[in-house]
Amino acid sequence: xxxxxxxxxxxxxxxxxxxxxxxxxxxxxxxxxxxxxxxxxxxxxxxxxxxxxxxxxxxxxxxxxxxxxxxxxxxxxxxxxxxxxxxxxxxxxxxxxxxxxxxxxxxxxxxxxxxxxxxxxxxxxxxxxxxxxxxxxxxxxxxxxxxxxxxxxxxxxxxxxxxxxxxxxxxxxxxxxxxxxxxxxxxxxxxxxxxxxxxxxxxxxxxxxxxxxxxxxxxxxxxxxxxxxxxxxxxxxxxxxxxxxxxxxxxxxxxxxxxxxxxxxxxxxxxxxxxxxxxxxxxxxxxxxxxxxxxx
Numbered sequence: 001x002x003x004x005x006x007x008x009x010x011x012x013x014x015x016x017x018x019x020x021x022x023x024x025x026x027x028x029x030x031x032x033x034x035x036x037x038x039x040x041x042x043x044x045x046x047x048x049x050x051x052x053x054x055x056x057x058x059x060x061x062x063x064x065x066x067x068x069x070x071x072x073x074x075x076x077x078x079x080x081x082x083x084x085x086x087x088x089x090x091x092x093x094x095x096x097x098x099x100x101x102x103x104x105x106x107x108x109x110x111x112x113x114x115x116x117x118x119x120x121x122x123x124x125x126x127x128x129x130x131x132x133x134x135x136x137x138x139x140x141x142x143x144x145x146x147x148x149x150x151x152x153x154x155x156x157x158x159x160x161x162x163x164x165x166x167x168x169x170x171x172x173x174x175x176x177x178x179x180x181x182x183x184x185x186x187x188x189x190x191x192x193x194x195x196x197x198x199x200x201x202x203x204x205x206x207x208x209x210x211x212x213x214x215x216x217x218x219x220x221x222x223x224x225x226x227x228x229x230x231x232x233x234x235x236x237x238x239x240x241x242x243x244x245x246x247x248x249x250x251x252x253x254x255x256x257x258x259x260x261x262x263x264x265x266x267x268x269x270x271x272x273x274x275x276x277x278x279x280x281x282x283x284x285x286x287x288x289x290x291x292x293x294x295x296x
Contacts, residue, residue, distance in 0.1 A: 016041045017101045019091070024138065028130040035135070036087050038100045038107040039143055040074055073146040074106040075293070076139070077153045078131060078175075080117060080160030083184065087111040093279045099290055108139050116209045117156075117163025118221060131163065132171035148176075149236065153293055155179030157282050162223075165240075169226035172236045179289045180242045182277050183254050185223065224260045231265050240268045241292045243285045245275030 020037045079096070081089040087109050090096045100107045112127055119128040131154070140147060154175045156164040161180040168178035203213075210216050218225045230237050240261065244254040251272070258270045269292060275281030 017097060019097060022142070026130060026134060028126040028134045030124050033111055033130075034087050035108060035110040035139075036091055037109070037139070037143065038097055038105075040101070040104050040106065073144050073151075074104065075151040075153070076106040076108060076145045077155055077179075077290075077293075078108045078110070078135060078164075080112055080131065080154070080156030080163045081109070082156070082158035082160050083114055085160075086113070094283050094286065096286070099287055103290060103293075105290070105293075106143065106145055108135065110135055112160065112163060114159070114205075114209075116159055117167055118209055120209070127163070128167050128170065132167040132174060136174055149174065150176040150294065153177045153179065155181070155241075155286075155289065157181045158184040158277065165223045165242075166221060166226065168238050168240075169223055169230065170220060172230055172238055175238050176236075177293055178238050178240045179286075179292075180240065181282055181285050181289065182244050182248055182250060183242065183257065184250060185253065185257070223257060224264070227261045227264045227266050237266055240266060241271070241289045242268060243271040243273065243289065245277065245281040245285075246272055247274075247276040248281070249277065 018039050018041055020039060022035050022037055023032055025031070026033045077100075079090055081087065090107075090109050096107060096109075099105075110131060112131070115125055115127045117127045117131055119126045136152065139145060146152065152175055154164045154168045155178065156162075158181075161183040162185040164178055165180045165183055165185070168175045206213060210221055216222060220226060229235070242254060242258050244251050248254070255272075258268055262268045271285070271288065273281070273285065275284060
């Protein structure tokens with residue numbers, strides 16, 4: 001069951017994009033889930049030319065100036081939110097629509113709840129499979145998105161950055177590029193992060209997502225292990241863009257992760273800039289990351 005609502009159309013110079021909300025039933029989650037989609041439509045010039053033709057010759061204008069078919073397929077970024085967020089975070093907290101417009105980029109923003117985009121068979125919440133396989137297949141059927149790996153990107157912030165890193169590496173045949181901003185993961189110190197002060201650091205919460213905390217390192221929840229597996233098994237190697245604020249409490253964990261993945265042999269661009277673990281920093285970092293994505 002699929003429901004789509006066209007919420008708004010922005011009209012800057014150059015391109016028109018639509019913002020759509022999609023509800024559909026997910027087999028990976030066994031429930032209806034919601035996502036936001038930013039989709040380029042055509043250029044404002046083409047739309048105005050069509051309107052002008054219809055105004056001046058309403059009987060034959062459409063034949064003389066048919067509404068343009070638009071680009072056949074679009075490069076696509078699957079963008080994941082952070083802890084306590086949902087599919088609407090990017091629309092309400094950032095200028096993602098404007099950035100997508102400027103780059104003629106389709107953006108798909110699903111809800112990951114607080115599941116770290118991992119699979120939990122006990123509750124039938126297969127979020128890893130959802131973002132790594134199902135979501136890409138479903139949105140490609142719905143919209144004119146490129147099917148090429150090199151045109152398919154995954155990214156996120158905090159918890160979503162970990163989800164992008166983990167699933168971008170695990171499903172490396174799907175994603176050609178990964179954007180990871182302020183990655184919320186400290187594999188070596190996960191056990192020592194346990195605290196009752198914050199819900200997402202409580203042992204019960206962490207174990208509900210990661211299982212036995214002593215077994216996370218060197219598992220398929222460990223991005224470094226996944227990167228090593230790609231090299232060992234000669235699988236496709238995504239390019240990575242990792243960024244973290246210099247006042248972020250996760251800064252050292254991000255540095256360690258980058259050094260290890262680089263040491264394994266993957267192409268990692270790392271940016272360390274002024275800022276903390278918040279939207280002020282992410283709104284500065286994401287446009288730079290989008291500029292890093294391949295243009296052709």
